[in-house]
Amino acid sequence: HKYVYDFAEGNKDLKDLLGGKGANLAEMTNLGLPVPPGFTITTEACKAYLASGEEPAGLADQIAAHLAALEQGMGRRLGDPDDPLLVSVRSGAKFSMPGMMETVLNVGLNDRSVVGLAAQASGNQRFAWDSYRRLIQMFGKTVCEVPGEEFEHALDEAKRARGTTNDLDLDADDLRGLVDTYKKIFSKHTGREFPQDPREQLDLAIRAVFESWNAERAVIYRRQERIPADLGTAVNVVAMVFGNLGPDSGTGVAFTRDPASGAQGIYGDYLANAQGEDVVAGIRNTVPLQELERIDKPAYDELLDYMARLERHYKDLCDIEFTIERGKLWMLQTRVGKRTAAAAFVIAGQLVDEGLIDLDEALHRVNGAQLAQLMFPRFQLDHGFEPVATGIGASPGAAVGKVVFTSARAVELAGQGEDVILVRRETNPDDLNGMISARGILTSRGGKTSHAAVVARGMGKTCVSGADELDIDIPRRRFTVAGQTVTEGDVVSIDGTTGKVYLGEVPATPSEVVQYFEGELDPASIDDALVKAVHRIMSHADATRRLAVRTNADTAADAARARRFGAEGIGLCRTEHMFLGDRRELVERLILARDAKEREESLAALLPLQRADFVEIFRAMDGQPVTVRLIDPPLHEFLPPLEQLAVDVAVAQERGEDVAKEEALLAAVRRMHEENPMLGLRGVRLGLVIPGLFAMQVRAITEAAVECVRQGVRSCPEIMVPLVGAVQELETVRSEAEKIIAEVVGGSDVEVLIGTMIEVPRAALTAGQIAEAAEFFSFGTNDLTQMGWGFSRDDVEGAFFWRYLELGIFGISPFESIDADGIGRLVRIAAEEGRAARPGLKLGVCGEHGGDPDSVHFFHAVGLDYVSCSPFRVPVARLEAGRAAV
Ligand code: PEP
Ligand code: MG
Numbered sequence: 081h082k083y084v085y086d087f088a089e090g091n092k093d094l095k096d097l098l099g100g101k102g103a104n105l106a107e108m109t110n111l112g113l114p115v116p117p118g119f120t121i122t123t124e125a126c127k128a129y130l131a132s133g134e135e136p137a138g139l140a141d142q143i144a145a146h147l148a149a150l151e152q153g154m155g156r157r158l159g160d161p162d163d164p165l166l167v168s169v170r171s172g173a174k175f176s177m178p179g180m181m182e183t184v185l186n187v188g189l190n191d192r193s194v195v196g197l198a199a200q201a202s203g204n205q206r207f208a209w210d211s212y213r214r215l216i217q218m219f220g221k222t223v224c225e226v227p228g229e230e231f232e233h234a235l236d237e238a239k240r241a242r243g244t245t246n247d248l249d250l251d252a253d254d255l256r257g258l259v260d261t262y263k264k265i266f267s268k269h270t271g272r273e274f275p276q277d278p279r280e281q282l283d284l285a286i287r288a289v290f291e292s293w294n295a296e297r298a299v300i301y302r303r304q305e306r307i308p309a310d311l312g313t314a315v316n317v318v319a320m321v322f323g324n325l326g327p328d329s330g331t332g333v334a335f336t337r338d339p340a341s342g343a344q345g346i347y348g349d350y351l352a353n354a355q356g357e358d359v360v361a362g363i364r365n366t367v368p369l370q371e372l373e374r375i376d377k378p379a380y381d382e383l384l385d386y387m388a389r390l391e392r393h394y395k396d397l398c399d400i401e402f403t404i405e406r407g408k409l410w411m412l413q414t415r416v417g418k419r420t421a422a423a424a425f426v427i428a429g430q431l432v433d434e435g436l437i438d439l440d441e442a443l444h445r446v447n448g449a450q451l452a453q454l455m456f457p458r459f460q461l462d463h464g465f466e467p468v469a470t471g472i473g474a475s476p477g478a479a480v481g482k483v484v485f486t487s488a489r490a491v492e493l494a495g496q497g498e499d500v501i502l503v504r505r506e507t508n509p510d511d512l513n514g515m516i517s518a519r520g521i522l523t524s525r526g527g528k529t530s531h532a533a534v535v536a537r538g539m540g541k542t543c544v545s546g547a548d549e550l551d552i553d554i555p556r557r558r559f560t561v562a563g564q565t566v567t568e569g570d571v572v573s574i575d576g577t578t579g580k581v582y583l584g585e586v587p588a589t590p591s592e593v594v595q596y597f598e599g600e601l602d603p604a605s606i607d608d609a610l611v612k613a614v615h616r617i618m619s620h621a622d623a624t625r626r627l628a629v630r631t632n633a634d635t636a637a638d639a640a641r642a643r644r645f646g647a648e649g650i651g652l653c654r655t656e657h658m659f660l661g662d663r664r665e666l667v668e669r670l671i672l673a674r675d676a677k678e679r680e681e682s683l684a685a686l687l688p689l690q691r692a693d694f695v696e697i698f699r700a701m702d703g704q705p706v707t708v709r710l711i712d713p714p715l716h717e718f719l720p721p722l723e724q725l726a727v728d729v730a731v732a733q734e735r736g737e738d739v740a741k742e743e744a745l746l747a748a749v750r751r752m753h754e755e756n757p758m759l760g761l762r763g764v765r766l767g768l769v770i771p772g773l774f775a776m777q778v779r780a781i782t783e784a785a786v787e788c789v790r791q792g793v794r795s796c797p798e799i800m801v802p803l804v805g806a807v808q809e810l811e812t813v814r815s816e817a818e819k820i821i822a823e824v825v826g827g828s829d830v831e832v833l834i835g836t837m838i839e840v841p842r843a844a845l846t847a848g849q850i851a852e853a854a855e856f857f858s859f860g861t862n863d864l865t866q867m868g869w870g871f872s873r874d875d876v877e878g879a880f881f882w883r884y885l886e887l888g889i890f891g892i893s894p895f896e897s898i899d900a901d902g903i904g905r906l907v908r909i910a911a912e913e914g915r916a917a918r919p920g921l922k923l924g925v926c927g928e929h930g931g932d933p934d935s936v937h938f939f940h941a942v943g944l945d946y947v948s949c950s951p952f953r954v955p956v957a958r959l960e961a962g963r964a965a966v
Pocket of ligand 1: 864
């Protein structure tokens with residue numbers, strides 16, 4: 081079994097086996113770039129080690145062989161007393177896990193080779209002893225679990241003895257002394273001397289890197305980032321090069337384009353006379369990479385040349401780590417670089433212009449989550465405010481408001497028209513009302529899966545979580561941060577994308593991407609790289625996708641906006657939303673009607689209102705299909721709350737008032753009261769129980785269509801029956817509806833389709849039967865998830881989903897992204913059996929999942945005809961539908 085690959089043997093496509101770093105080092109080596117020689121021990125070796133607790137058979141020999149080749153190539157032997165080869169031992173998993181696993185530098189140094197190293201470095205004793213003390217420190221800490229503070233402490237002590245706080249003021253003798261102290265610390269904690277055998281150092285370091293895969297912080301990080309736990313890490317053994325050999329040495333990072341804006345140019349930082357860890361530690365300030373041109377022009381030119389070559393080769397933004405050792409440039413790492421959402425679009429557009437990628441590939445370079453991010457308002461770029469704290473960007477957007485510390489106060493102030501930011505240490509289900517009222521939520525504890533984060537994302541509310549610099553005092557309604565006290569009513573601004581918290585009102589700007597979708601910015605005539613790129617990529621997505629995108633809208637205004645955003649129809653018009661406000665009373669009267677006369681009166685009052693609604697919506701959609709769902713109210717939303725009513729009646733009785741009417745209402749509400757309204761008298765069940773209700777709606781829809789024809793407007797109504805579980809339910813509604821439609825349409829040119837939602841699991845499982853009575857299916861994945869999992873959709877997210885996410889029972893709420901294995905299986909079965917029974921059956925989805933990126937890919941794969949989502953998600957769905965198709 082081959083466990084070890086020389087850099088020359090690998091390539092960038094072997095990330096599974098060689099990890100990201102190893103695969104890219106191999107790629108650079110094969111491109112002829114100056115990579116320090118080395119080899120990679122595979123993730124398979126790591127997995128074998130972690131499974132059995134010992135190195136797999138053959139690994140030691142393979143390492144020996146590759147080490148020998150490395151020694152020969154370098155003309156030096158590992159730890160040779162006179163002229164030592166030193167190596168770094170670096171972790172490198174398939175997915176980047178920055179800082180989570182271990183690295184040991186300077187392996188090969190011991191009491192004798194430290195002298196040889198000084199000779200190599202032209203007699204630089206200080207450098208050699210500093211390198212040795214760094215090895216003992218790193219090796220002690222990561223390989224032998226010596227408490228890191230002890231080394232830190234000894235280092236501080238040495239500096240104090242010198243009267244300095246700067247490492248660079250320690251001379252060779254100080255460092256030699258420090259090596260002695262470090263060795264004592266090492267043996268005190270490990271019960272053995274610091275190992276002098278270079279190969280033993282190497283083997284132990286490799287083992288420590290293997291084991292760091294299961295370090296607690298790595299495990300937590302993987303869980304957060306949804307990185308599988310069984311991948312293992314590769315280990316890279318690389319010849320050391322030194323950036324700390326004097327002013328003609330140094331180290332830096334470079335980006336081939338600006339990872340923030342995507343703009344072309346030279347971006348990066350450089351630090352002379354330093355090693356990579358110094359840059360990370362921020363001990364000294366770096367200079368902009370451009371300065372390197374002045375410091376070392378040949379190295380700078382060479383670096384620029386490699387950057388251009390890497391970009392052409394990877395066809396993408398690359399980030400690079402490099403070291404200059406006495407004027408010689410070495411490439412230590414490259415990878416396709418992380419970038420902001422805006423940069424992702426801009427760079428994809430540029431690469432198409434440069435002929436490096438085609439538009440299909442450009443679609444793969446961006447995603448719907450990034451597009452969604454670009455559609456939030458954000459703080460102006462040069463706002464000049466300094467953040468007072470940085471937490472976790474838990475739910476994107478820019479929110480400004482007065483600070484409040486309790487849910488009740490949030491509700492109260494928001495009720496007075498104030499914008500508020502709810503500040504809590506962490507949130508719990510009791511805070512829900514406050515969260516709903518607030519513009520944004522700020523907590524001092526918790527990560528991306530905390531209650532606050534999960535619930536805020538579900539609500540589309542800006543949230544910064546885990547801003548632990550905030551010292552929050554709820555009883556006194558204040559917090560302190562950066563030496564300042566913020567009390568209730570003070571204004572703060574929070575950025576849910578970056579996690580930054582500002583005191584005062586930071587000016588926000590609307591999203592130019594939304595302005596573009598609204599038709600307010602013309603990509604042809606403005607000079608805005610982002611808008612141009614978005615336009616180009618969206619146009620290609622539209623040209624490519626198979627799925628149509630509709631919207632969920634119940635008003636003409638929403639419908640019109642969704643059309644501007646690219647919707648091609650309405651996939652769900654929830655008619656119960658048309659019965660709120662003033663009309664609620666009419667519905668209440670209808671539900672509680674004691675006789676046919678009362679019922680017919682309220683229906684007659686509703687008919688013209690409904691008809692006018694539909695005319696307006698059909699006009700807004702101008703011939704595009706409009707799926708109107710017959711009323712599906714959870715009954716309790718239309719009736720006065722039982723308890724309140726009972727109290728009111730009792731109080732009125734006490735006062736001796738005449739309460740005959742109220743008593744009758746109370747009796748009716750009591751009669752209709754349901755313990756579990758979401759599983760009760762709703763949807764088609766209500767339509768079958770209350771005579772004339774669905775008939776009125778069918779009439780209103782059909783009359784509106786006929787009226788539109790008269791006005792010269794085309795319309796395509798589709799009547800949808802909710803909550804069907806058995807074909808008989810649908811057949812009953814259908815036969816009544818068909819009679820009304822035939823009667824109303826008469827001779828006019830109107831066609832009305834009748835179909836059903838598939839949102840009760842039984843409907844999915846009997847879809848073949850149901851399709852006989854349905855011209856279309858629309859999957860109601862909200863209810864399908866609710867009933868399939870048995871999760872009350874109104875309660876669980878706030879109540880316990882955070883815990884499920886924390887435990888990894890699911891990676892994302894099944895109400896947010898379709899549970900492909902379970903609920904998705906129901907969708908698949910229904911789609912297949914429905915189409916088998918009725919070829920050409922139109923299939924769509926109108927649950928929240930219709931606008932979720934991963935779910936869109938799933939619906940594409942299942943073969944649906946369209947997805948339908950809220951107007952704001954329409955561009956996201958268009959983009960993802962395009963991505964799913966290429
Ligand atoms: C659904 O259940 O997915 C659906 C779209 O209907 P509603 O959300 O109105 O119950
Ligand atoms: Mg539903």
